[in-house]
Amino acid sequence: MAAEDTTWFPHLFSPLTIRTATLANRIVSSGHDTVMVHDGKVTDQLVAYQEARAAGGAGMIILQVAGVHPTAHYTAHNLMAHDDTCLPGYLALAEAIKPHGTVLVGQLFHPGREIMESDDGTMPVALAPSAVPSERFRVMPRPLRTAEVEELVDSYAAAAGRLVRAGLDGVELVASHGYLPAQFLNPGTNRRDDAYGGDGEGRLRFVREVLAACRVAAGPDAVVGMRISLDEREPSGLPAEAAFAAAVALADEGLVDYLNVTTGTSATLGGSDHIVPEMGMANGYVAPAAAGLKAAVGVPVIVAGRINQPQDAERILAGGQADACVMTRALIADPEMPRRAAEGRLEDIRACIACNQACIGHFHAGYPISCIQRPETGRERRYGHRAPAAKPRSVLVVGAGPAGMKAASVAAERGHHVHLVEASGRPGGQVLLAQRLPGRDEFGGAADNLYREVVRSEVKVSFHCRADAAFVAGESPDVVVVATGAQPYRPALEVMGEPWVADAWEIIRSPEAAPRGRIVVIDWRGDWVGVGVARLLAAAGRSVTLAARGYHAADRLQQYVRDAQLTAMHRAGIEVVPLVRPYGIDDDTLYLQHVLTGDPVLVEGVAGAVLACGHSAEDALLDELRAVGTPAVGAGDCLSPRSVEEAVLEGLVAASEL
Numbered sequence: 001m002a003a004e005d006t007t008w009f010p011h012l013f014s015p016l017t018i019r020t021a022t023l024a025n026r027i028v029s030s031g032h033d034t035v036m037v038h039d040g041k042v043t044d045q046l047v048a049y050q051e052a053r054a055a056g057g058a059g060m061i062i063l064q065v066a067g068v069h070p071t072a073h074y075t076a077h078n079l080m081a082h083d084d085t086c087l088p089g090y091l092a093l094a095e096a097i098k099p100h101g102t103v104l105v106g107q108l109f110h111p112g113r114e115i116m117e118s119d120d121g122t123m124p125v126a127l128a129p130s131a132v133p134s135e136r137f138r139v140m141p142r143p144l145r146t147a148e149v150e151e152l153v154d155s156y157a158a159a160a161g162r163l164v165r166a167g168l169d170g171v172e173l174v175a176s177h178g179y180l181p182a183q184f185l186n187p188g189t190n191r192r193d194d195a196y197g198g199d200g201e202g203r204l205r206f207v208r209e210v211l212a213a214c215r216v217a218a219g220p221d222a223v224v225g226m227r228i229s230l231d232e233r234e235p236s237g238l239p240a241e242a243a244f245a246a247a248v249a250l251a252d253e254g255l256v257d258y259l260n261v262t263t264g265t266s267a268t269l270g271g272s273d274h275i276v277p278e279m280g281m282a283n284g285y286v287a288p289a290a291a292g293l294k295a296a297v298g299v300p301v302i303v304a305g306r307i308n309q310p311q312d313a314e315r316i317l318a319g320g321q322a323d324a325c326v327m328t329r330a331l332i333a334d335p336e337m338p339r340r341a342a343e344g345r346l347e348d349i350r351a352c353i354a355c356n357q358a359c360i361g362h363f364h365a366g367y368p369i370s371c372i373q374r375p376e377t378g379r380e381r382r383y384g385h386r387a388p389a390a391k392p393r394s395v396l397v398v399g400a401g402p403a404g405m406k407a408a409s410v411a412a413e414r415g416h417h418v419h420l421v422e423a424s425g426r427p428g429g430q431v432l433l434a435q436r437l438p439g440r441d442e443f444g445g446a447a448d449n450l451y452r453e454v455v456r457s458e459v460k461v462s463f464h465c466r467a468d469a470a471f472v473a474g475e476s477p478d479v480v481v482v483a484t485g486a487q488p489y490r491p492a493l494e495v496m497g498e499p500w501v502a503d504a505w506e507i508i509r510s511p512e513a514a515p516r517g518r519i520v521v522i523d524w525r526g527d528w529v530g531v532g533v534a535r536l537l538a539a540a541g542r543s544v545t546l547a548a549r550g551y552h553a554a555d556r557l558q559q560y561v562r563d564a565q566l567t568a569m570h571r572a573g574i575e576v577v578p579l580v581r582p583y584g585i586d587d588d589t590l591y592l593q594h595v596l597t598g599d600p601v602l603v604e605g606v607a608g609a610v611l612a613c614g615h616s617a618e619d620a621l622l623d624e625l626r627a628v629g630t631p632a633v634g635a636g637d638c639l640s641p642r643s644v645e646e647a648v649l650e651g652l653v654a655a656s657e658l
Ligand code: SF4
Pocket: 329, 330, 332, 333, 351, 352, 353, 354, 355, 356, 357, 358, 359, 360, 370, 371, 372, 373, 374
């Protein structure tokens, strides 16, 4: 991409030279675990995933962490670069990515005490500067012996040499997020009395030696960068002034060619929430810290922190706060974002909504990452390109929720003639409800983005059009995609008297409908609905109790999203009763049952209850069409109620097979 040609974002699309490598633009994909790794090695899936980002115009791709030593295997699926068997995989990545003009760097990693898991479910030996436990993973490490520290320095260097031999432009030392180098820098986790501890100089020694050794091993032309959390946002974390001083010293000594600034730490729940910030965090919130560092060093500064739109990145760059911007999730959601931004096609960009569900959420669950808005991500080899339809057909799509919109746009892109009909007056389905919950307004972007794809692909759309079998017969399409969604599910309750009971959808639409007094939200799914409704009611001045079926509230949400919800609930004074199912209700008491013991659990003095008990499929039309022999496929909640992610994926799959 000829970055200079654009006038849309002059700073974002100006080149940046880091040592010998020149980025065509200032858009960076930072190192992020993908779970597209097998036996510690690069897979074809990972190559295809990263190549799609390079083809879309990313200026620089920093590959995910690679363990530099056998003791650096911190999950069951992180890359390893501790011996030469990593070379073919890195060679394949370089061969796929370099032709696109993207600068390619690989991360060098050791977690220290921040060990999540092993291949076989046992806990591996954890090593760290000192015996200080990780609060988040509840790991107590064994202090490294001095000879082991020296061995690790050599391991970093050897891994750096391998990555550069494989064709990468350079390496990045991961000294961020409380991992091993940060553990050496932090006086709270480095209590050593040998040459690698003691005072500030001693604590800096490990990082200094690692970078110097990497420079020698990588050669004079290779880029050597470092990622650092300038503020770990945790009282026990690396002090911000110590991180800043270390970064300045290493830059002044010529040991780093760039600094990649982030925030947070893996070591605690609150600190880790900044590793992949959810939608409640402000766009570009790390930029002020990066600006301070940029003013103090002579090397380029890259900054992360929920920069999900080119407009945000341009503002940060134009303000002189950084030299390049990490836009990792923006590229997960839309690998074509750089090209679209350069061409001024801003309406076509599928902006990341920071839901964390299919990217970091999949990683934490041990599955390949994807995007709820773009299921093609992570599935590039199967769905990376639209195969033109062998024979264009007329396709009727019923329902303009996420499944229907995705099915309609993909079918049209493949050359089919598509009519999308929707019973209501707006596209979006349940997304329109989700965006009304506290802290979830950005979620509405999923509906906006999908509908823009519908419009762009020139699908015919009819609103206020309820499709039944007679309507379908009148349209006589070649095939119907049924995406009729779901309705709230009401579990059987013993009801005595005339208690007030509503379902979650009613309260999302009108929280003021709830009576004054204590309202109990009965939360079965443990997702955003129960906690969202509870917060909505609390904001409307009600006393709220959340009766959770799970071990705790929101237990099905990705950790960083859940933590934000739990924080807000704590501050709103919402009471949580875990491990219960509903049994009955009368005019002032809700009768629950403990799910483990069956013992009764009573909540007395209640003014009413809200059921956040999931949904039941709206599948009548699908059955009717099949009964009369009309070719029809289902997608999304009408097959079985789940989430937006499955709906969009099934829309893609259904339309890809027409
Ligand atoms: S899953 Fe959500 S947070 Fe992740 S890239 Fe997609 S929109 Fe962004």
